[in-house]
Amino acid sequence: MWLSNCKNVLQIVDNKDSFGIRLDVSHFRPEELSVKMQDGRLFVEGHHEERNDQHGSVERHFIRKYTIPETVLQDSLESQLSDQGVLRITAKKKAVESPQFTNIPIQFNSMKSDK
Template structure:
């Protein structure tokens, strides 16, 4: 006779699936998808709990800084406030002033920056001489 005759196994498949669903919908889980393409750099992250006014995107010291913050709000379980800050290194070839962002109706924040290939050229640096130069005889 089982301890819980009518209960399903505690760690069965259904329990695992419920745990996975709960983790995927964890409120402050902000996974980002980053694409580093030849001509564009883009970041997509989940921000469904934030309005456009709650989000700031800026560039500072070679980074894209994304911050989302909203004050305490009432939800179905009580009250909640949220805050996150993410920093992403701005890749070579992206100008800070070219970064753009948009929030879709389904809560996906997309940040893009056009990327121009960096052309590296050889540069000859002249050598300057100080003092007198002795001539060879």
């Protein structure tokens, strides 16, 4: 699924095998970013103090919150920051078990008439 209305959200993937988010955080240094989990929610935060740029000065701060699907293996969550400023957060999902069938024996009772 691609999202075009959120400029810093590049991609969200939620399929049967994995969950992932890609964010453009190119305005932040690695030490200005944090990724945390709490109660099934993922928090991505970035903050940098005031800096001068070609237009004056700017201070940036954002917090993005995501509800993680229950099928995500939270211990498998990883985050990586590329040198182009793309933060990638990925996780594996629990294997979906195939439905188990139980054979139920069919009992056959012959009906004998008592004439």
